[in-house]
Amino acid sequence: MKKVYEIRFSGSGGQGIITAGMVLGEAASVFDGKYVVQTQSYGPEARGGACKTELMIADERVSYPKPELADILLVMSQASYDKYIDEVKEDAWVIVDSSTVKYKPARGVFPVPITKLAEEVVGNKVVANVVAMGVLSSLTNIVSYEALERSLLNRIPRGTEEMNKKALKLGKTLEFKDNV
Amino acid sequence: MLFYKLYKDKDGRKVGFVQGNEACAEAALAAGVRFFAGYPITPSSEIAQVLAEKLPMYGGRFIQMEDEIAAMAAIIGASMTGVKTLTATSGPGFSLKQENIGYACMNEVPCLIVNVQRAGPSTGLPTQVSQGDVMQTRWGTHGDHPIVVYSPCSVEETAELTITAINTSEKYRTPVILLMDETVAHMREKITLPHESEMKLFNRTRATVEPSDFRSFDTRFGDVPPFEPYGNEKGYRFHITGLNHDENGFPTSRQDEVVPYMDRIHRKIYNNLDDIIKVKEWNTDDADFLLIAFGTTVRTCLGAMEKGRKKGLKIGVLQLITVWPFADKVVARLAKKIENIFVVELNMGQIINEVSRAAAGHGKIKGINKYDGVFITPDEILTHLK
Numbered sequence: 001m002k003k004v005y006e007i008r009f010s011g012s013g014g015q016g017i018i019t020a021g022m023v024l025g026e027a028a029s030v031f032d033g034k035y036v037v038q039t040q041s042y043g044p045e046a047r048g049g050a051c052k053t054e055l056m057i058a059d060e061r062v063s064y065p066k067p068e069l070a071d072i073l074l075v076m077s078q079a080s081y082d083k084y085i086d087e088v089k090e091d092a093w094v095i096v097d098s099s100t101v102k103y104k105p106a107r108g109v110f111p112v113p114i115t116k117l118a119e120e121v122v123g124n125k126v127v128a129n130v131v132a133m134g135v136l137s138s139l140t141n142i143v144s145y146e147a148l149e150r151s152l153l154n155r156i157p158r159g160t161e162e163m164n165k166k167a168l169k170l171g172k173t174l175e176f177k178d179n180v
Numbered sequence: 181m182l183f184y185k186l187y188k189d190k191d192g193r194k195v196g197f198v199q200g201n202e203a204c205a206e207a208a209l210a211a212g213v214r215f216f217a218g219y220p221i222t223p224s225s226e227i228a229q230v231l232a233e234k235l236p237m238y239g240g241r242f243i244q245m246e247d248e249i250a251a252m253a254a255i256i257g258a259s260m261t262g263v264k265t266l267t268a269t270s271g272p273g274f275s276l277k278q279e280n281i282g283y284a285c286m287n288e289v290p291c292l293i294v295n296v297q298r299a300g301p302s303t304g305l306p307t308q309v310s311q312g313d314v315m316q317t318r319w320g321t322h323g324d325h326p327i328v329v330y331s332p333c334s335v336e337e338t339a340e341l342t343i344t345a346i347n348t349s350e351k352y353r354t355p356v357i358l359l360m361d362e363t364v365a366h367m368r369e370k371i372t373l374p375h376e377s378e379m380k381l382f383n384r385t386r387a388t389v390e391p392s393d394f395r396s397f398d399t400r401f402g403d404v405p406p407f408e409p410y411g412n413e414k415g416y417r418f419h420i421t422g423l424n425h426d427e428n429g430f431p432t433s434r435q436d437e438v439v440p441y442m443d444r445i446h447r448k449i450y451n452n453l454d455d456i457i458k459v460k461e462w463n464t465d466d467a468d469f470l471l472i473a474f475g476t477t478v479r480t481c482l483g484a485m486e487k488g489r490k491k492g493l494k495i496g497v498l499q500l501i502t503v504w505p506f507a508d509k510v511v512a513r514l515a516k517k518i519e520n521i522f523v524v525e526l527n528m529g530q531i532i533n534e535v536s537r538a539a540a541g542h543g544k545i546k547g548i549n550k551y552d553g554v555f556i557t558p559d560e561i562l563t564h565l566k
Contacts, residue, residue, distance in 0.1 A: 022183070022368065026197035029370040030187055036197070038368040064483025064558050065367055065476075154185050 003058060005142050006067030009132075010052035010084055011076030011097075013042055016129030020074075021053030023151045024133060024143060028057050031147035037065040050079055057142050072140065074132055075101055076114065095135055097128070107180045110139070117174070118167060127167035134171015145172060182233060186373075194373040200338045200364040201226035201268075203371045204294060205234070207342035208266050210373050212381055213292070214240035215265045217254035219247055219273060222306045223362040224296035227268035248273035252280035252293070259284075259291045260420070262384075262409030264346055268294035271313055272303055274320070281355055282321035287420040288397070288405065288445065290349040290384055292342070296360045297475075299553045308553030309362040311475055311526040317357045318504045324442060326449040328352070328456055329504040331359040333478035335369035341501070343374075347382040348456060352448050353404050359503060361526065363476040363555050391415040396429030397441070403448035449505065458501040459510050463489075467496030469565055470518040470543075472511070472535055474500040476555070477524050483558035484565075493565060503531070508538040515539035522564060524548045526556065 007024075011017045018040045025038035035058045042051035054070075056062040069089045075081040076097040085103075088094060096103045098111035105111075112135055118128040130152065137145050149168055156164050186196040186206070198206070205227045208216075216231040228244070235242045241258075245251040248269050255265040269277065274295045284291055297313045299305035313320075317329045330345050332338040341358060349356040387394055387406040396418035397405045408416035419429035424441065426432040449456065460478075462485060464470065469488075471481040478499045485495040498514060500507055515521060515535075521543045523532040529547040536545050548564050550556045 022197070025368055026185075029197050030195055036369065038197075039363070039366070063479055063486055065363070065479050066555065066557075068557065068559075 003060070004062065005055075005057045005071050005140075006069065006089075007055040007057065007072045007142075008052060008067055008070040008084060008087075009054075009074040009076075010050070010080030012079070013049045013051045015076050016126070017051050017076065018042065018053045019155065020129040020133055021055055023148065023155055024136070025055055027147035027151035028055075028143045031150055032144055034058065034142075035061050037062045039066055050077070050083070052080065052084075072136070072142075074136065076128065076132065078102065093139055095132065095139070097132070105179050108178055110135075110176050110178050112174060112176050114171075117170060121170055122163060122167045124163060127163060130164050130167035131171040134168040135174060135176070136171075138172045138174070182230060189372065193375060195370060197368055197370050198335060199226055199366055199368050200332070200335045200360060201296065201366070202230055203335045203339040204268070204342045204358065204360070205230035206371070206373060207339035208292070208346065209234060209238055210376070210379065211264065211343040211346040213264045213266045213346060214238060215255065215258040215263045216240070216267065217243045217245050217251040217258070217265075218267045218269065219245055219251050221248075221270045221273045223298055223365045224268045224270050224294060224360075226365070227294060227296075231266070248276040249280060252277040252284075255291045256280060256284050256287075256289050259289050260410045262407075262412075264290070264350070266292045266294065266346075268296065270296050270298050270306075271300045271310075274313060274316065278316075278320040282323060282325060283422045284355040285321065285325040285327065285445070286422055288353040289355060290353055291355050292345050292349055292358060293355060294358045294360060296362060296365045298362050299551070305553040307362065309476070309526060309555050310551065310553065311361055311477065312528075312530070312551070314359065314474070314503060314525070314527065314530045317359055324446070326354065326446050327357060327504055328354060328449065328502070329357040329359050330458070330501060331474040331503050332364055332501075333474075333476055333499060335364065335367060336371050337501075338364060339371045339373065343379060343381075344458075347380070350384045351382045351404070352452070353384060353407065354449065359475065361475045367476075387416060391417070394418070395427040396420060397425065397427045399427060399440075399444060403444050403451070453505060456502060457505060457507050457510075459507050460499040460501060462497040463494070464496035464498065464514055464518070466494055467518050468494040469520045469522065470496050470498060470514055471522050471524055471561065472498045472500065472531075473524040474503050474531065477526060480556045480558055480561060481524055484561040487558050488562055488565065493562075495565070500531070506534045506538065511535055511538035512540065512542070515542035515545075519543055520565075521545045522548050522561070524556065524561060526550050
């Protein structure tokens with residue numbers, strides 16, 4: 001594993017971007033024992049508007065708390081793709097929600113129709129962020145699947161456990177390529 | 181509804197992935213704070229949010245007051261009944277609290293005031309980071325007065341310093357300020373709260389004399405007067421006032437009472453600087469460049485140090501954990517040794533004047549300042565180091 005993973009999730013308010021950052025951060029730090037810093041920014045709107053969360057995940061203490069160029073970028077809206085697609089390292093992995101974003105195929109850019117799959121396979125697009133976390137866990141080993149699931153199940157409303165588990169598993173088992 | 185959960189680690193300590201504000205509230209509960217009065221304001225609101233939910237579970241009280249003036253008054257009153265107290269605010273509210281902070285200084289009232297800085301002046305940039313209140317924490321209230329101010333650079337340190345600040349306030353009978361900034365307040369990191377037995381909590385010294393012999397500001401036992409709470413059943417009576425007062429707490433303008441009083445409330449802090457002043461140094465032994473900072477900008481300085489050293493720039497960092505009283509001796513020692521000193525602040529240059537004073541002509545001292553509401557990056561620091 002690299003010394004520090006610099007991670008950026010971005011999308012629109014209401015997509016659960018920041019929740020995904022909190023779940024990933026807790027899973028990696030509290031359950032997997034990594035050093036993690038998570039920050040976020042969002043507009044004043046409850047829904048819509050740009051929002052992002054950023055994480056530094058490392059095996060040792062993290063100094064500067066924010067990513068400069070990302071190792072992993074998840075984009076779930078066109079605006080966030082346009083804004084952040086160039087702010088990544090050369091060997092970065094980019095997960096693009098291809099059901100909401102028009103993107104340029106490139107090495108390391110993985111299109112996955114995240115929102116569409118959440119809606120059609122799991123039955124609710126509200127878990128698109130959970131599908132995205134599943135995709136992330138199959139792409140990298142920065143967090144264990146068990147930790148991610150445990151942290152997720154601790155944060156969701158009662159009665160939605162099965163739907164969330166299904167969404168995470170869907171993301172984990174999807175097959176995808178960068179089409180280059 | 182709270183957005184975090186605490187778990188138990190294998191040794192039974194509470195752990196969680198929380199924001200700085202949440203860490204402050206949890207540490208305050210762990211340190212025995214049982215009263216909060218406040219008026220929620222961004223970026224400090226989560227402190228009130230957590231304590232509103234949790235204080236009742238600990239047998240404590242939470243009051244949302246009509247404004248910050250009243251909130252400060254309420255924590256003073258509650259503290260005088262013997263309870264450990266806390267209020268939290270940001271710049272605009274901190275301005276309103278100033279008069280009553282002076283009252284707490286004058287009456288030696290233990291209490292903790294958390295100021296989560298946002299950009300100002302006035303209502304400024306409510307959701308954006310700044311460190312523009314550092315001089316206000318020292319001189320915001322009028323008149324000569326001692327004050328202790330701590331400033332954390334991480335979520336973990338926020339929890340530690342909350343406990344330290346409460347202990348200091350109890351030990352020296354003084355208001356203490358925890359000076360946070362928006363970045364550390366809203367950033368999430370892991371905290372581990374110590375077991376109660378590991379915390380070394382300090383409770384204010386109680387009277388050993390009979391009630392009939394009790395004086396509100398007794399100097400017979402040292403510079404910190406023993407305390408008895410309002411409404412105690414044993415009949416210890418006392419009086420407090422914002423006016424200069426004698427040992428019994430009644431107003432006086434006698435020079436032979438005013439001067440010893442003023443000297444004593446300063447002496448109890450300034451004679452104990454080794455206990456109160458905390459700093460951290462990184463690579464100051466071989467440094468050609470020294471970065472001095474407090475609060476979250478320390479993290480950027482560390483990032484700049486790591487990046488710079490890879491390119492051969494010998495950078496060291498000094499963190500002023502205790503901002504006030506100022507770490508004169510440490511700065512003087514380092515200024516004699518390191519030629520190039522940069523003071524990194526998210527304001528137009530405040531603590532740099534203290535650095536210059538303490539350095540007393542040694543070293544070339546320059547400010548690296550940012551005041552656009554955006555957190556400073558390591559590269560922004562490195563561009564100044566050429």
